[in-house]
Amino acid sequence: MSETKVFGMTPTWRRDVHTHYCPGCTHGVAHRLVCEAIDELGIRDEAIGIAPVGCAVLIHQYMDLDFIEAAHGRAPAVAYGIKAVRPDKIVFTYQGDGDLASIGMGEIVHAVNRAWPLTVVFINNAIYGMTGGQMAPTTLLGQKATTCLSGRTAEANGYPVRMCELLATLEGPAYIERVALSKPQHILKAKAAIKKAFENQVNNKGFSFIEVLSTCPTNWGLRPVEACQWLEENMIPYYPLGVFKDFE
Amino acid sequence: MAKVLMKGTEAIAEAAIQAGCRYFYGYPITPQNEIPEHMSTRLPQIGGVYLQSESEVASINMLMGGAATGYRVMTTSSSPGISLMAEGMSYLAMGELPCVIVNISRAGPGLGGILPAQGDYFQATRNAGHGDYRILVLAPDTLQEAVDLVQDAFDLSQKYRTPVMLLADGFMGQMMEAVEIQERTIEEPKANAEWALGWRKERGGKRAVIYNLKLAPNDLEQRVGELQKKYEVIRQNEQRCERYRVDDAELVAVAYGTTSRMVRTAVDQLREEGLKVGMLRPISLWPYPVKHFSLPSSVRALLDVEMSSEFQMLEDVKLATECRLPVATCARWGGNAPSVSEIENKCRDLLNSSR
Ligand SMILES: Cc1ncc(C[n+]2csc(CCOP(=O)(O)OP(=O)(O)O)c2C)c(N)n1
Ligand code: SF4
Secondary structure, three states: OOOOOOOOOOOOOOOOOOOOOOOOHHHHHHHHHHHHHHHHHHOOEEEEEEEEHHHHHHHOOOOOEEEEOOOOHHHHHHHHHHEEEEEEEEEEEEHHHHHHHHHOOHOOOHHHHHOOEEEEEEEEOOOOOOOOOOOOOOOOOOHHHHHHHHEEHHHOOOOOOHHHHHHHHHOOOEEEEEEOOOOHHHHHHHHHHHHHHHHHHHHHOOOOEEEEEEHHHHEEEEOOOHHHHHHHHHHHOOOOOOOEEOOO | OEOOOOEEEHHHHHHHOOOOEEEEOOOOOOOOOHHHHHHHHHHHHHHOEEEEEEOHHHHOOOOOOOOHHHOOEEEEHHHHHHHHHHHHHHHHHHHOOEEEOOOOOEOOOOOOOOOOOOHHHHHOOOOOOOOOOEEEEEOOHHHHHHHHHHHHHHHHHHOOOHHHHEEEEHHHHHOOOEOOOOOOOOOOOHHHOOOOOOOOOOOOOOOOOEEOOOOOOHHHHHHHHHHHHHHHHHHHHHHEEEEOOOOOOOOOEEEEHHHHHHHHHHHHHHHOOOEEEEEEOEEEEOOOHHHHHOOOOOOOOOEEEEEOOOOOOOHHHHHHHHOOOOEEEEEEOOOOOHHHHHHHHHHHHHHHHHH
């Protein structure tokens, strides 16, 4: 593995670590945005992260924060367990779409509905990344995956789940927004949204949920740049970007 | 606290509070509902939090979050709910997170019934969840012992950084007895600042990570080896058992929890008839109190008494005695308990046939 030297990164990003993410995967971009938000708000000593089961299970290797690894899908329950004891801490989960929208659907719906001040960063890459490209609840119709080789059909598997829209029907949450990481303009918006999602918690303003459309070049079978294009052309039309709920 | 008449579930809840538990996560299920009910009223009065989960899957994972902060935390449930906690218990053991789990057990399998049973012995002592781990399991036979043990459970969980289960069947939960609850002084959570989440400043800016994943086989082998060493220490130091009238006994009944109450009465009455019967009552079900199974040479047979059709404790009785003695069985299940006269008849038959 090549030697990594990192210059000028935000302090929460741990120095001299080499991420395990595939080339072109936008998990790394999402991580950086989380780190920047935490540093800009000056909450590194207060933040407690909950790692998912999925490609981001090793997130704690890259962020200099207190962390706990949750079981698959259960990060929101762990977050509540912590926040019940330490309401003074800034508690967040970072979860993939298999983790949050499939096995953890029960936990996330109740977590959002209970609406304590917590922050969730939800990475939607329309696939199960870590296990090798199986169909996720967010896999698009027609999209190929290792468990639907000729593409997802609604007849067999229903329609892809739109989490922001679903959760926005609940009274509880303070802030729900969907962002993307496929081009710089989107990344800037994603940054602002993630920061606001943490800021809300700092100000005790309820539950914030940010869905981040992210790439999985490896399991989509695309080059990094093609993956960003595919996201733009296929994911954004079905998963529109924007604010779905905002207490302000 | 003075001696008061209390229902089992409420006594267990109050004992947990007096042992320093301020955070409770729970989901309704009979016959343990009075515990979350009691916690939901009491905890907010004393600066604690009752958090009602959406399922037992959530309860155990909330418990994991709470435990990771280093504070004393608890969840309670009954058999089907404990099944749902299996994965979480494995994670708690791997993360070495101190916490207390109470099972007020009922009759299964499946939805089964809501009456007491001891069919969760395997689940409790053989690990509900996956992988190489152990949790301590304590089984009381009176409410006084239940309150003492739930408090010990907190201390043990902290001492060994491990989940501890109190296994008390529905009789224990639903009956009333006089109990005296001690108020315990606790050293955590400050003492846990070294490893727990949320103490970064106290650690001088050093972060804490609670791990579960170890991908490299050598790392995982070492990690699990550390756990195994801890379990060995627990095996050596934490075996608990009551030996009742065994010193000159010819027949020794083995029973835990509620069943031992019937056995105790049977032993006393048979003794009055001049029959030499005694009882071994395991209090720690894991570690099983093997050390306490050294029996006088007068003993000719054992009788395993349970509320379990599969005689789930029988294996442990045979292992503890290395199959040196014949072991007979006496059991009821489905919400029924063996009656004193059933146990007595069985004992008389055994003594007659072994003469
Ligand atoms: C209970 C349980 N079921 C299944 C798995 C296997 N598993 C590991 S990661 C994963 C999928 C993760 O996919 P996703 O949440 O979409 O995250 P990504 O890897 O794409 O970032 C699954 C199913 C597991 N670890 N635990
Ligand atoms: S498998 Fe996909 S999601 Fe996982 S690191 Fe690789 S590109 Fe990223």
